[in-house]
Amino acid sequence: MLFKVRSAAVYGIDAHVIDVEVDFSGVKLDKEQFNTVGLPDAAVRESRDRVRSAIKNSGFDIPPTRITINLAPADLKKEGSGFDLPIAIGILGAYGALHTKDVSDFLLVGELGLDGSLRAVQGMLPIAIAARAQGIPNLIIPASNAREAAVVQGVNVYPVKSLLEVRELLNSAAFGTMTTVPLKVETADLLNEMQHFPFDFKDVRGQHVAKRALEVAAAGGHNILMIGPPGSGKTMLAKRLPSILAPLRFEEALETTKIHSIVGMLKPGQALVTRRPFRSPHHTASDAGLLGGNANPTPGEISIAHHGVLFLDELPEFKRGVLETMRQPLEEGRVTISRAAGTMTFPAQFMLVAAMNPTRCVAFL
Numbered sequence: 001m002l003f004k005v006r007s008a009a010v011y012g013i014d015a016h017v018i019d020v021e022v023d024f025s026g027v028k029l030d031k032e033q034f035n036t037v038g039l040p041d042a043a044v045r046e047s048r049d050r051v052r053s054a055i056k057n058s059g060f061d062i063p064p065t066r067i068t069i070n071l072a073p074a075d076l077k078k079e080g081s082g083f084d085l086p087i088a089i090g091i092l093g094a095y096g097a098l099h100t101k102d103v104s105d106f107l108l109v110g111e112l113g114l115d116g117s118l119r120a121v122q123g124m125l126p127i128a129i130a131a132r133a134q135g136i137p138n139l140i141i142p143a144s145n146a147r148e149a150a151v152v153q154g155v156n157v158y159p160v161k162s163l164l165e166v167r168e169l170l171n172s173a174a175f176g177t178m179t180t181v182p183l184k185v186e187t188a189d190l191l192n193e194m195q196h197f198p199f200d201f202k203d204v205r206g207q208h209v210a211k212r213a214l215e216v217a218a219a220g221g222h223n224i225l226m227i228g229p230p231g232s233g234k235t236m237l238a239k240r241l242p243s244i245l246a247p248l249r250f251e252e253a254l255e256t257t258k259i260h261s262i263v264g265m266l267k268p269g270q271a272l273v274t275r276r277p278f279r280s281p282h283h284t285a286s287d288a289g290l291l292g293g294n295a296n297p298t299p300g301e302i303s304i305a306h307h308g309v310l311f312l313d314e315l316p317e318f319k320r321g322v323l324e325t326m327r328q329p330l331e332e333g334r335v336t337i338s339r340a341a342g343t344m345t346f347p348a349q350f351m352l353v354a355a356m357n358p359t360r361c362v363a364f365l
Helices: 047-057 084-094 124-133 143-150 163-175 187-192 208-220 234-239 250-262 287-291 320-324 327-332 360-364
Strands: 002-011 014-024 033-037 066-072 106-108 138-142 156-160 224-227 309-312 334-339 342-347 351-356
Touching: 002 084, 002 124, 014 084, 014 124, 033 047, 047 084, 066 084, 084 106, 084 163, 106 163, 124 138, 124 143, 124 250, 138 143, 138 163, 143 156, 156 163, 187 250, 208 224, 208 234, 208 351, 224 234, 234 309, 234 351, 250 342, 287 320, 327 334
Parallel strands: 002 106, 033 066, 106 138, 138 156, 224 351, 309 351
Antiparallel strands: 002 014, 014 066, 334 342
């Protein structure tokens, strides 16, 4: 019997809806066999062991047959552990453990523990945006990801903690008796709440010239270079710069949160990034760490600092090649990375703040 479940995968900073198709043969074997097709990576292939144990420890038995799982479209590489939940629901639906044949109104994402519990996955915000764009009204995800996804208006977010909760939710929806209330998040309240900064500009005493320069740079969104001897307060001033920047607008917060969600920087239960980010990479950072890259392109420090501050301390210690690669992102506000796995474009609109000690020629001036 064939059973279809809808899920999603993140590519770059956007997500694509993936159809998880589960089929099994009627011939009994000595042991069940899982066969996953559709360009799965190692984490997706390993899901068969997690799914098998989660289904068993949730009180269900899988007859020993051959199970074929197809992740469509087949020409996109599937990565991550978020396909555990849709695969498990697809298997239960194929074997008749669900009271419905159609779950197309639901998009499911989540990693399964061996006991059937659900764990958080990265990139839930772009997944919620993709569900809304595809007209999928309901999203079933781990409870720790729920506030992040509930920021997106037009999608009903149902937080769940176990595989059994998902089954009960789908069965109650099939009978029209669903009493679970979708989670709602007031984004205006999140953005308007009092901002508390670990380093505040008002704590600085003296440094009137440097403070005035930072105020002008913050007001106009200018890049700035601070030159001074060690201990003069360059790093101290740079860390306090975000406290005088304009508050994030909702569109800016949403775009910044997408990037932080993809790289797994959101705290458990965090819905939005409400403060402008401040990133201070070490001077030994590579061009891939600063701009993004690796085999499968992921955002780098300049994209994580999107709509915020990128602080380069000890500027002359950075490799010349790394600094040269920042020319185009500074001019265009985005960075495009081409790899064998594909080409990704990440936003990179940030305020560059650099600090350095005076060189010998500067000292003589």
